[in-house]
Amino acid sequence: MAQSETVDRILDAAEELFAERGFSETSLRMITGRARVNLAAVNYHFGSKKSLIQAVFARFLTPFCLALEQSLDRLEAESSPHPPSLESLLKVLTQTVVAMPRHHDRSIAIYMRLQGLAYTQSQGHLREFLENEYSRTFGRFMGLLKEATPQLSAVERYWRIQFMLGATAFTMSSSEALSDILKNKLGVETAVEEIVARLVPFLTAGMQADPVRG
Amino acid sequence: MAQSETVDRILDAAEELFAERGFSETSLRMITGRARVNLAAVNYHFGSKKSLIQAVFARFLTPFCLALEQSLDRLEAESSPHPPSLESLLKVLTQTVVAMPRHHDRSIAIYMRLQGLAYTQSQGHLREFLENEYSRTFGRFMGLLKEATPQLSAVERYWRIQFMLGATAFTMSSSEALSDILKNKLGVETAVEEIVARLVPFLTAGMQADPVRG
């Protein structure tokens, strides 16, 4: 099952179509059509549509989590003995995203959108899969986030993390469409790198706002 | 087509099911099953599934926009001759949401989740419908937002509004699930009112962060 040309073609097509249209709205026939492979190839190589969805995520999430772990190692070493600051954590996260090797120009936007869809579309099996596979890296980052915001109560921190997650996932999941709108309105081109550069100060300020209660 | 018992039952069931499962993942048979009406009733009363989706939105968005317009009238009158502040705008928005008449306890959470889904699920007809019907109120609010943040460049403001929208839509669209998680973890109950109370300072601080460039 290693590196078949067909497998990659399916993954490429599925990645794009899932990002464009969502999971349920994308049929295997659309995928195999764009990939120019036979319909049965999906079930032959992946077993089912659910497994294909998971495989799409695994292909970019596994190397990403590895890279993030290394980035966090470096950051923790640098700032030792103090815990990393909130801003440095967010910067490391976004830079690790941006630094990921990409198949083509739109790769980052696609990954971001997929990540957003993972939270929004109610695909129970996906949640479970991501939880099982990537909870360790995720948990490590959350722990560091906690150390970086000691002034927040656990409840306040919980909700603010959701706010951050929402702002990021939502914006990134529509980054291409939003960039196009902005171009039509003001004639300005925007790269993903610039969006995340604008995102970090926004999130940092939000996290450091005065809490509503102790 | 006015106020048939059947029509309301369908709208109630559709509202809940769409919020729980999304649009494509909810079949007309599920809806008519929960509403205990005949399958054909949907197409008879609404014409199509698409129109039903739009009707669900219209039922809560039309009175909401009316209420928001009035709230904005009041706010503008109060703060005249100065434009309303950013925080007052956000507060008015959230309070208008919270003050909406509700069919039952979960109504707000359901409306919020539907609003989030409207942005996330790729239902082209929905976007078009919302644009046609509610762009005036939406545009008015955006204009006031602009007056309230004169220090931001048009580009910076554009992106930060997207960040706000994302944090709100994302959090609200999963508010019930997130509240449940928090209850399991820390044993704390959370009402929608409390979430938006925490949201406003976060967004205000984010909007007022120092821009990355002039």
Next chain:
DNA sequence: TCTGGACTCAAACGTATGTTTCAAACAAAT
């Protein structure tokens, strides 16, 4: 050259979907 496993292909299968049909039931007005 032969063999066997990996892969591709066209076709079909079973099921679920949105929609349509048309007769029956109902309500209100004549």
Next chain:
DNA sequence: ATTTGTTTGAAACATACGTTTGAGTCCAGA
């Protein structure tokens, strides 16, 4: 009581979906 227009009901329709099948192709190793 009869008629008229509206609403319901069970059934069927056409289509699209994920999946399976089985014959065919390819190619490395014996």
